[in-house]
Amino acid sequence: MREKIKISYYLVFICMLANVACSAAPLLEKHSRAYVTNQGEDTVSVIDTEKNVIIKTINVGKAPVGIAVSNKLQRVYISNVESQNISVIDAKTNNVIDTIKIKGSPVGLALSPDSKILYAADWFDNRVVAITTDANHSVREIKVGDAPAGLLVSPDNKWLYVANRDSNDIAQIDTYTLTIKKRIPVGKHPYGISLSSNGELLISVNVKEDSVSIVNLKSGKQQRIKVGFHPYCAAISVNGKMLYVTNTQDDSITVLDMITRTIKATINVGSTPEGISIDESNKRVYVANWGSDNVSVIDTSTNKLITSIKTGEKSRAFGQFILKTVN
Amino acid sequence: MKKILALIALSVVSFTAVAHGPTPQKVEKTVTIKADQAKVWALVKDFGNMQKWHPAIATDKTEQKKDENGDMATFRTLTLKSGSTIVEKLRSIDDKDMKLKYEIVSSQLPFTDYNSVMTVAKGENAGETTVTWVGRFYRLYKLNPPIPAGQDDKTATDAVTGIYDAGLANLKKVAESSK
Numbered sequence: 079m080r081e082k083i084k085i086s087y088y089l090v091f092i093c094m095l096a097n098v099a100c101s102a103a104p105l106l107e108k109h110s111r112a113y114v115t116n117q118g119e120d121t122v123s124v125i126d127t128e129k130n131v132i133i134k135t136i137n138v139g140k141a142p143v144g145i146a147v148s149n150k151l152q153r154v155y156i157s158n159v160e161s162q163n164i165s166v167i168d169a170k171t172n173n174v175i176d177t178i179k180i181k182g183s184p185v186g187l188a189l190s191p192d193s194k195i196l197y198a199a200d201w202f203d204n205r206v207v208a209i210t211t212d213a214n215h216s217v218r219e220i221k222v223g224d225a226p227a228g229l230l231v232s233p234d235n236k237w238l239y240v241a242n243r244d245s246n247d248i249a250q251i252d253t254y255t256l257t258i259k260k261r262i263p264v265g266k267h268p269y270g271i272s273l274s275s276n277g278e279l280l281i282s283v284n285v286k287e288d289s290v291s292i293v294n295l296k297s298g299k300q301q302r303i304k305v306g307f308h309p310y311c312a313a314i315s316v317n318g319k320m321l322y323v324t325n326t327q328d329d330s331i332t333v334l335d336m337i338t339r340t341i342k343a344t345i346n347v348g349s350t351p352e353g354i355s356i357d358e359s360n361k362r363v364y365v366a367n368w369g370s371d372n373v374s375v376i377d378t379s380t381n382k383l384i385t386s387i388k389t390g391e392k393s394r395a396f397g398q399f400i401l402k403t404v405n
Numbered sequence: 406m407k408k409i410l411a412l413i414a415l416s417v418v419s420f421t422a423v424a425h426g427p428t429p430q431k432v433e434k435t436v437t438i439k440a441d442q443a444k445v446w447a448l449v450k451d452f453g454n455m456q457k458w459h460p461a462i463a464t465d466k467t468e469q470k471k472d473e474n475g476d477m478a479t480f481r482t483l484t485l486k487s488g489s490t491i492v493e494k495l496r497s498i499d500d501k502d503m504k505l506k507y508e509i510v511s512s513q514l515p516f517t518d519y520n521s522v523m524t525v526a527k528g529e530n531a532g533e534t535t536v537t538w539v540g541r542f543y544r545l546y547k548l549n550p551p552i553p554a555g556q557d558d559k560t561a562t563d564a565v566t567g568i569y570d571a572g573l574a575n576l577k578k579v580a581e582s583s584k
Contacts, residue, residue, distance in 0.1 A: 160428060182549055
């Protein structure tokens with residue numbers, strides 16, 4: 079890695095000597111990073127998604143699972159479930175700059191669109207904590223359904239959605255009053271959730287029913303579609319056309335056409351795929367494989383596996399884990 | 406062997422909570438057997454005859470019934486030499502890739518939410534076959550810490566390791582001795 083940095087400095091130097099416009103070349107790169115939690119070794123792998131290489135491995139708290147990224151703050155939040163805290167990573171240096179103590183065992187994480195509030199679901203007590211991302215880290219608490227897992231905030235910042243695994247519903251919570259507006263019944267054991275970029279379609283992944291529920295939040299209409307065995311997480315494309323679902327016990331990804339609501343492809347990936355995120359700028363899907371300790375990279379234009387990247391032990395990456403870097 | 410029986414005999418607190426822990430555990434073990442691949446696969450895939458190769462098991466009885474989603478499935482009840490029982494559900498038998506997938510429905514073992522894959526593959530040298538047994542499971546304790554002794558990750562992992570080590574060693578013995 080160090081060698082590569084040296085080489086790139088060297089290239090910049092050459093460019094300067096040659097006095098040509100190639101110094102602008104790095105700006106043409108699509109700068110995104112994938113942050114992958116490795117629960118079995120207490121680290122986070124940082125992947126340069128343009129080159130598909132690991133650029134750093136960061137030590138965090140005990141048993142990291144959940145993740146939330148802030149493009150605005152250039153920060154990454156990691157839930158360490160067994161040390162009951164959250165590691166805050168500065169995306170510019172990829173160093174841990176803060177650790178926030180949490181009452182309870184945090185797993186699911188989500189940020190408000192303005193990055194002012196971080197939400198964390200307690201795996202055991204039926205509550206979600208809302209923490210300010212400023213230096214005060216002031217905390218509010220919301221009682222939710224049984225066993226909260228996946229979290230998401232609507233693009234207009236009005237609603238927090240919480241997947242309640244054991245009450246088989248999604249709680250829609252008013253972010254201002256922190257009260258439950260309604261509970262939307264979905265399939266059995268919802269774990270991961272995804273939301274279309276216009277905030278209209280909510281998807282829950284129903285682990286014990288091998289299905290996804292697609293909820294139209296405007297009309298209230300709902301459709302349930304079978305996917306692979308024991309699915310965990312899903313990611314919807316920014317144009318709302320495709321949904322990618324990890325099937326943990328089939329070692330595959332289901333690609334669902336959201337317009338026709340039919341299965342377009344099933345792609346074999348690593349063992350026990352869990353967390354999934356889309357890098358829109360590079361047209362790739364990243365999948366964290368718990369069983370094979372790696373990340374599978376899929377080309378969204380061909381739905382083919384491009385490469386696998388070795389990460390750390392028991393990769394999970396629960397949450398949206400692709401960060402757009404500003405520099 | 407004694408260690409497994411002791412572990413299996415452990416009386417364990419039962420939980421009413423449905424959810425499992427937040428940190429899945431993994432045990433992966435491989436054994437190399439000097440026997441034909443098809444012969445080893447025949448032993449592994451025989452869901453109703455695990456007592457033929459696992460030394461902790463006295464009897465194995467299968468039955469067809471509806472699972473929690475109302476679909477027909479194959480279940481087996483393993484009665485251990487210690488007297489306790491394990492109920493397991495067959496997930497799939499894949500003859501092409503020689504993979505058996507199953508999960509534990511109920512047991513008195515010190516772990517929970519267990520699912521497993523056994524894979525039979527060609528070994529490195531001629532006449533050799535490898536069997537890989539992988540399990541994913543959770544500790545028993547399903548509340549915020551402190552975690553009581555005997556319900557933690559290590560207890561769970563040690564128990565599965567014991568079952569796999571004893572099972573694979575004897576599978577090797579059985580496969581290599583029988584003609």
